Amino acid sequence: MYLCADLDAFFVSVEQALNPSLKGKPVIVGGLPHQRGVVASASYEARKFGIHSGMPTAQAYRLCPKAIFLRGNFRSYAWYSDRFYEILGSYSPDVDMVSIDEAYINIHGTQRLFGPPLALAQKLKTEIKTNLNIPVSIGIARTKIFSKIACDQSKPDGLLLVSQANEMSFLSPLNVRALPGIGPKHMEILKNLNINTVEELLATPDWVAETALGNYYKVIKFFIHGGDYQITDSIKSVSRETTLAEDTISKELIYALFLYLTERACNTLREQQLLAKTVTVKIRFSDFKTVSKRTKMDPNNAQQIIFEHGAKILETLLKEKKRVRLIGVALSRFDYDGLQPSIFKVKEERLNRLNYALDKARVKFGFNCLFPANTTILKRHFKDTEHGYSLHTPSLSQ
Numbered sequence: 001m002y003l004c005a006d007l008d009a010f011f012v013s014v015e016q017a018l019n020p021s022l023k024g025k026p027v028i029v030g031g032l033p034h035q036r037g038v039v040a041s042a043s044y045e046a047r048k049f050g051i052h053s054g055m056p057t058a059q060a061y062r063l064c065p066k067a068i069f070l071r072g073n074f075r076s077y078a079w080y081s082d083r084f085y086e087i088l089g090s091y092s093p094d095v096d097m098v099s100i101d102e103a104y105i106n107i108h109g110t111q112r113l114f115g116p117p118l119a120l121a122q123k124l125k126t127e128i129k130t131n132l133n134i135p136v137s138i139g140i141a142r143t144k145i146f147s148k149i150a151c152d153q154s155k156p157d158g159l160l161l162v163s164q165a166n167e168m169s170f171l172s173p174l175n176v177r178a179l180p181g182i183g184p185k186h187m188e189i190l191k192n193l194n195i196n197t198v199e200e201l202l203a204t205p206d207w208v209a210e211t212a213l214g215n216y217y218k219v220i221k222f223f224i225h226g227g228d229y230q231i232t233d234s235i236k237s238v239s240r241e242t243t244l245a246e247d248t249i250s251k252e253l254i255y256a257l258f259l260y261l262t263e264r265a266c267n268t269l270r271e272q273q274l275l276a277k278t279v280t281v282k283i284r285f286s287d288f289k290t291v292s293k294r295t296k297m298d299p300n301n302a303q304q305i306i307f308e309h310g311a312k313i314l315e316t317l318l319k320e321k322k323r324v325r326l327i328g329v330a331l332s333r334f335d336y337d338g339l340q341p342s343i344f345k346v347k348e349e350r351l352n353r354l355n356y357a358l359d360k361a362r363v364k365f366g367f368n369c370l371f372p373a374n375t376t377i378l379k380r381h382f383k384d385t386e387h388g389y390s391l392h393t394p395s396l397s398q
């Protein structure tokens with residue numbers, strides 16, 4: 001069982017916790033009305049005026065001039081988020097924070113300590129309320145996806161458990177908007193087909209729904225039948241690293257090797273249909289000093305994008321100007337490919353098609369049948385085999 005916990009109107013709730021006089025009022029965090037900002041978070045009182053996150057603050061001001069506009073204080077939000085994470089961690093060792101105010105908790109095996117799921121959820125809600133003075137909504141279900149939908153439906157300050165037997169009766173009457181990943185474009189297409197509820201969508205012939213939603217329809221069916229992000233639980237990170245036969249100071253060689261290792265790691269991500277949200281770069285210098293640094297990115301598995309992020313880190317790590325002995329890349333914090341709205345972004349979709357084609361060719365003709373021009377230097381340093389370069393110390397750890 002999974003429990004999805006999501007703090008309600010998080011930024012606004014923190015402001016209200018810090019300054020109780022803001023409670024019960026239309027409050028907007030994101031910028032002042034005369035500035036060019038967007039609403040980052042709106043209190044439920046402000047939402048009654050049609051204000052929602054992502055809306056320009058100027059427009060929000062027109063809808064509700066008496067609303068209280070705040071610039072926001074990200075330090076306090078991060079502090080509250082950390083406390084939230086600590087509390088969740090006292091209920092289960094398996095907590096997956098997916099954003100600053102939202103997490104999935106695997107509650108399998110917590111029964112003995114905390115009682116049945118609803119009792120645990122009630123305790124958790126009370127603890128968050130007492131310690132943080134912030135409302136939280138909680139959904140519980142067999143999969144993360146259903147727990148997320150249940151959580152959304154329970155808002156604000158709600159608690160909803162959907163048993164496996166009730167999954168379909170819970171989902172059927174909901175507006176298709178409730179499905180994760182359904183965007184405005186999909187909504188428009190479905191509206192034109194007069195499809196409003198999930199039940200109506202599922203009653204539509206497959207070929208119609210597939211034409212309307214493309215691949216996304218498969219994703220919907222996948223999780224309706226119990227599929228989940230859970231594949232991400234089995235693998236925590238994919239990493240590739242190698243020690244050089246001879247320490248080097250050549251930037252050309254270091255970057256080429258880093259690109260090659262990134263390609264190998266991304267190739268594995270695509271095989272597992274995973275998208276990574278963090279890239280970590282590791283360098284060991286000739287004096288054995290080891291440094292590593294990580295950065296967050298939009299979920300993806302394209303070496304072209306990940307290399308860009310990694311190269312920036314590499315640049316800062318190489319400021320030490322010492323000979324390099326080992327280079328490594330690790331990709332972590334995964335999403336299941338196909339469940340991210342980003343698959344509808346044109347550039348990524350193009351890279352995606354290119355890379356999957358690349359993988360296919362490499363299976364057939366060997367990994368180095370195709371290689372980026374800027375890794376040509378590797379040919380001079382490593383033996384080329386059908387499985388790729390034969391590295392000094394290949395690491396295939398996951």
Ligand SMILES: [Mg+2]
Pocket residue numbers: 006007008009010101102
């Ligand atoms: Mg939230």
